[in-house]
Amino acid sequence: MLVTSRSYAEYEAMFDLTELPGSVLDCCAGGASFTAEAAARGVDAVAVDPAYELPAPDLVDTVRRSLPATSGIVDEHADSFVWTWYGTPARKDELRIEAADRFLQDVAVAPERYVPGSLPELPFSDGRFELVLCSHLLFTWADKYDRDWHLAALRELVRVSRSEVRVFPLVQQGAGEPVDYLPELLGELTDVTAEIRQVPYEFQVNADKMLVLSR
Numbered sequence: 437m438l439v440t441s442r443s444y445a446e447y448e449a450m451f452d453l454t455e456l457p458g459s460v461l462d463c464c465a466g467g468a469s470f471t472a473e474a475a476a477r478g479v480d481a482v483a484v485d486p487a488y489e490l491p492a493p494d495l496v497d498t499v500r501r502s503l504p505a506t507s508g509i510v511d512e513h514a515d516s517f518v519w520t521w522y523g524t525p526a527r528k529d530e531l532r533i534e535a536a537d538r539f540l541q542d543v544a545v546a547p548e549r550y551v552p553g554s555l556p557e558l559p560f561s562d563g564r565f566e567l568v569l570c571s572h573l574l575f576t577w578a579d580k581y582d583r584d585w586h587l588a589a590l591r592e593l594v595r596v597s598r599s600e601v602r603v604f605p606l607v608q609q610g611a612g613e614p615v616d617y618l619p620e621l622l623g624e625l626t627d628v629t630a631e632i633r634q635v636p637y638e639f640q641v642n643a644d645k646m647l648v649l650s651r
């Protein structure tokens with residue numbers, strides 16, 4: 437399983453973030469540095485991921501091994517990626533290595549921010565976070581998780597949010613095929629407003645939109 441390490445700059449662009457609210461959950465945070473950076477800005481930031489159950493040396497190893505593995509996926513599907521946002525592969529690698537370092541440093545000094553847990557059942561109370569972010573799990577791994585899992589996962593993200601859930605991207609990993617049942621799922625989320633919004637980030641071709649669920 438890939439435990440990738442996106443940077444704060446990538447999160448800002450993928451989720452079109454301007455200001456952060458008082459509390460944010462990064463669900464399926466993996467080795468991303470968003471939580472460390474948000475906490476440094478004074479936000480009550482929490483990361484959740486099943487990988488946090490691993491003993492520390494195994495987590496370090498998994499995060500480090502995922503760095504070249506992600507580049508392998510991009511190389512295999514070169515035609516499905518554009519470099520307008522990153523500029524060059526070297527810049528992307530640099531951002532990811534810095535993010536992994538920042539994440540590993542923060543887990544060591546503030547382990548309470550990194551909670552082991554899995555969708556569709558998160559270990560948080562209803563409405564615990566103002567904003568909930570989900571990067572590269574839902575839709576990305578539609579080959580691994582089915583339609584019912586996605587519906588349960590979206591409902592759980594909404595349950596722990598007080599104001600908004602943002603999910604990016606809305607296509608599958610690799611070649612970036614759309615997920616056919618996405619419109620149908622949104623129709624089943626009757627207690628929230630669902631909007632698909634353009635973002636200032638594109639890496640997989642046509643993956644330049646996020647899902648916003650608001651209360």
Ligand SMILES: C[S@@+](CC[C@H](N)C(=O)[O-])C[C@H]1O[C@@H](n2cnc3c(N)ncnc32)[C@H](O)[C@@H]1O
Binds near residue numbers: 463556571572
């Ligand atoms: C591709 S990584 C994305 C990590 C980070 N959000 C980023 O953008 O770099 C996907 C993450 O989802 C986590 N994951 C897998 N199954 C999960 C589940 N059922 N609930 C929550 N996280 C899960 C994996 O451990 C992995 O860290």
